[in-house]
Amino acid sequence: MATKEVTVESEDTGVEVRIIGDPVGKGLFATRDFKSGEVIFEERPLVSCQFLWNAAYGYLACDFCMRPLETAEENACRLTQNPQLTLPYPECCDTKKDAVVECPYCDASYCSRDCRESAWNQYHETLCLRSFMPDPSHPLVMLQEAWKQMHYPPETACIMLLARIIATVRQAADKEGATALFMQFCHRTVNEEEEIAHKLLGAEFHDQLEALRVMMEKGLGAPEVQHWLTPEGFRSLVALVGTNGQGIGTSPLSRWVRNCDALEISAAEREKLDQIVDDMYVQLEKEAGGFLNNEASGLYPLQSSCNHSCDPNAMPTFPYNNFHLVMTAVKDISAGDEICVSYLDECNLSRSRHSRITILRENYLFTCRCTKCEEQTGDPDVTSEEEMDEDEEEEDE
Ligand SMILES: [Zn+2]
Ligand SMILES: [Zn+2]
Ligand SMILES: [Zn+2]
Structure with a gap:
């Protein structure tokens, strides 16, 4: 079969x-x-995970699927730092605020009940800190803080992606099958023939990686994931997400702009709308630079x-x-x-x-x-x- x-x-x-x-x-x-x-x-x-600084700066996205949780107007107000800004044609915004739900035990937010359930069943039951004011000495809180101090924006990887992989295996009914799913990705740490080592694994990061590994082991250690928590196993997991991680970007504002483009409106209305959008992007560029998207x-x-x-x-x-x-x-x-x-x-x-x-x-x-x-x-x-x-x-x- x-x-x-x-x-x-x-x-x-x-x-x-x-x-x-x-x-x-x-x-x-x-x-x-x-x-x-x-x-x-x-x-x-x-598995996917929002970048930590992106989340810390208030880019609101579903903790499971990255769907934006802000309306286009809220997004534009925040990014231009202009609370007075209003956007016409609110019907062009896709965000369904009514459907947003939270984890009952922590501050994770989701675009739907489905996403909350999927996250819980796949990894969140293991990773949920079960507190709205997490203890700063919790190993998973320390892990995230340590990572943020090592990796300032623009971000390209996220330590919590590793945590979600480990938690996924721990929660899987078929732990070997789940492990095999992740091991199909290239996870070599060096290319021996060409003598190149991954950027995240250079000698200068040796102490940082060891500190991260210890926190990860404290927070998520279990027999079925121990192979990823040895120094060599942890390096291969870092290489796995480093070489295979695909960037994901979502934005309520770009959807609103796209939906506005499809509106059937008069030439005069179109001209007025284009001016609003142009002015807004000038402000966005000034206040937020290149950081417009929810990034994962x-x-x-x-x-x-x-x-x-x-x-x-x-x-x-x-x-x-x-x-x-x-x-x-x-x-x-x-x-x-x-x-x-x-x-x-x-x-x-x-x-x-x-x-x-x-x-x-x-x-x-x-x-x-x-x-x-x-x-x-x-x-x-x-x-x-x-x-x-x-x-x-x-x-x-
Ligand atoms: Zn979602
Ligand atoms: Zn939770
Ligand atoms: Zn080429």
């Missing part, structure tokens, strides 16, 4: 994971053609089997404004093609080959040999002043 299920999956989804080399090389390949703009696959993360990181089995290319043919999107990922083709893809995404954000993707390769090696432990990088092998190492600084830092290491 298990075999039958696997066959159906690979036939129907239009994609398949192939093992493409040692030691853990895999890739996702198209088994049919996809047009640019077409959905390749959709999936929910095995999640682990997605299919997405994580997509390799990187600096010239990708697919892109993860979040059209439901929660953690539900939709992989979309950004070029025409033929059956047999490998589906590749960019692990770099747009800004880093536009940098020189040298800079791109440095970032990818530090964070993802490989040297990019995509077609774009191969074409640019002859380019000079440095292309801009901004990148000079970075190169100097590198030489110091």
Whole structure:
């Protein structure tokens, strides 16, 4: 029966994971053609978690699925620091405040009863601090504070994602099966052939990591997760979330803007609305800079089997404004093609080959040999002043 299920999956989804080399090389390949703009696959993360500073600064999102819990107007008032700001067309805001529920024992909030139940059943029963004023000496509170002191925004990883993985296994009826689900992700801490170690695991972080591990063990230690709480096991768990974590961004305001774009209104009304939106974004830029979204990181089995290319043919999107990922083709893809995404954000993707390769090696432990990088092998190492600084830092290491 298990075999039958696997066959159906690979036939129907239009994609398949192939093992493409040692030691853990895999890739996702198209088994049919996809047009640019077409959905390749959709999936929910095995586990996800909002970044700690993002939550601390008041970006309100469902503690399970990251759906915004603020209205667009509340979001705009907070981010522009202008409590008087009002937004027209409130019906264009998707946030359903009536449905918001809280954990009865702590301050975790959810967009729905379903999310509260899912979180409780998967990991929150283990992680709930059972207090609205948690004891600052609780190991999980100390763990979060320690992480925040080590990782200021912009955030790229979250220690509580590790805690949720451990809690998920502890609460699972089939603990071995749950462990195996997480071990399918690449979790190597070094690339031996190329002698690169993960950025989060460098010698300079040795003491910090050990401190985090001790707190994690105090807070969540149990026989079934002990393999992740030894120094080496903890390093591999850090590498797992470091190399596989997919960023998730949600925003009530961007949804409101998008829904407003679809309104059928007169040219005069449209002009007035555009002016309001433009003025608002000027204020947002001034007060909040680039930090407009609720931000999280999640682990997605299919997405994580997509390799990187600096010239990708697919892109993860979040059209439901929660953690539900939709992989979309950004070029025409033929059956047999490998589906590749960019692990770099747009800004880093536009940098020189040298800079791109440095970032990818530090964070993802490989040297990019995509077609774009191969074409640019002859380019000079440095292309801009901004990148000079970075190169100097590198030489110091
Ligand atoms: Zn939710
Ligand atoms: Zn709770
Ligand atoms: Zn490349």
